[in-house]
Amino acid sequence: MSLPQPLFIGSEIYRGSSYGEKHPLSIPRVPTVIDLCRAMDWLPKSQYRVSPMAKPAALTAFHTPEYIEALIDAEALGVVSDETRDRHKIGTLSNPVYPEIYRRPATAAGGSLLATELLVNCGIVYNPGGGTHHGMADHAAGFCYLNDPVLAIESFLAQGLTRVAYVDIDAHHCDGVAAAFHGETRVLMISTHEERRWPFTGELEDQAGAQAINLPLPKGTHDDEFQLIADSVILPAIQAIRPEAIVLQCGADAVAEDPLARLNLSNNSHCNLVKSLVPMAPRLLVLGGGGYNPWTVGRLWSGVWATLNGFEIPDRLPEKGRAVLAALSWNRQRGERPDYLVDTLRDAPRKGSISKEIRHRVQTLQARQRVWV
Template identity: 40%
Template sequence: MRPHPAMPPILVSHPVFHTPRHTGRHPLAIRRVGALIDVLHALKWLAPDQYCEGEAASREMLLAFHDGAYLDALLQANDPDCDQTLLREKFKIGTLDNPIYPGLFERTSLLIGCATLAADLALQKRTVFFSAGGTHHGRPDRASGFCFTNDPVFAIKHWLGKGLERVAYIDFDAHHGDGVEDEFFDDPRVLTISIHEQKRWPNSGVASTESALNFPVQKGFDDQEFSLLLRKEIHPALNRFKPEAVLVMSGADALQDDPLCGLALSIPSLRNAILSILDHAPIRMIVGGGGYNPWNAVRLWASLWARLNAFPIPHPLPDEVRAILEGLEAPRIPKDRVRPEWLERLDG
């Protein structure tokens, strides 16, 4: 990746994302963003001027994508007197995938405020990483697939509103980026590209069009196959489109040993693919996305941040970093299945 001289990358976040809100056996009842911040601080990789906190998006901002009735439902979700059946059946709020938790509307609004800030900072031609983002299944009128909103859509809309004419969205998540594709399906200014596991929820993204390229891949899809797909399909498509801006969904659930998915990429392979996409445009933004093995997600994002800053990755890891990784838990990964390398290195 060609870095911008004297323009260090920026990490956008907010303390509300540093603690998981889901509980029990929900796949997102895991600590990822907060652990990433802890690791970066432990390694002294996060300078104060490289960290920015966003503010909650206004209702007017949220209406750029969401229906007013859906926003009202989100706002009322924590009211014990609201119609929970209506929330579940009409808006998919309060389902097993999309459970209600305290501060749901606040967290949703902050997600979009941070995504908009990240997109705006990227316009300064600085690479921006919003690790809490990546809610690519969210719909205008309902929640979907753990997503109450769709921050990539808001980021892209912000760029289009600022006059950009060629925006590329590249989704490496193991699940098809259906919400983003559908929102921009008829907009020639936006190219969406999704590499995802076939026969995996949401069971879409089978066919391609000129502006929506889909690459469903088989379970066990590995580094060698990934490299070939990038070289033969993804980079040529971006070269033809010539984007002014790229938004990359990092998708740590595409890594080997994810409890929900069956792809088999390594951290260096996925990280280097993300970096290679950034070379296609001067305006660059990365969001986190899926990843239900917290050890993998944190290590991918930390090693990505290291490469963005040209930091050497230590091996073995300092004791403080090991302690952070050892403290992680996942409801779907028993402690006896935690591999030693998950605690010992960021890039393997």
């Protein structure tokens, strides 16, 4: 099937919005991707859609009305009570009260819900502002106030789809999505994530009602190991269920330079998986997620958009593209910034031998798949 041109969903609400100066999400992310893709002439107006802000009623497809009301009140008042903080986990160090505490996550969720409408027949949609996979039904968690992947999958199911694959390659396990779809036979969840890292869920043995594949990654996992995982676990599992839609959470915190993880992937791992997933379902929704180094996030997510469109990524960025990255700053930067983070878009591959741990985990999951697929 010939798919229409991919669509990019963005919003100006992300420009200048921050969780606070000392928070890991003080950095610009979606605006960098928009600016860099435009500088590369990769983002014409015909492929760009402005994300709407999801209405409260739409958010209650997963979240409780009381929680949505608490977010709206927190934005209006600028503070929360001790009771609200304890009950809904907002106003904490991880999930602080900030000026757009409701509008920004509601816009990310609105983008993912719009994507499912645009994908009602077929296509590819990219919403880099989405991917907030830790949000729970009645409380915030892990920098996530709402859970747009869950809302998007619920929307696909409401359209009548019965085979949806959710793939998550963020460095942190997608505990909110796992909780939402535990035992749901219409959804296959596949997650790779760094082992022994918050939220400390997603063990290899956790099958979530036999509809989940969790593959914890040892510290230092590199491109060759991830390619083995993709070829031996992720892609065969998706091919086996013949999904009607794929939702990919493409967290950028799994690359080597991220400050909140200790994996050793290059952005080639993400782009290679994206390229492999494109022909595997008539509907593909690609989301952002984690990522706390402004240069690696902007480069990776721009590279994902290039991959979705089949654009050639140059060895060296033209001056207009380089200027976007050169203008970034980061108050958490340690040492000198490597030149390649400004001069290039594609990382050098990070190769190595396959560890015994990775081989064992892959073989364990392959044996399990032969039983339930």
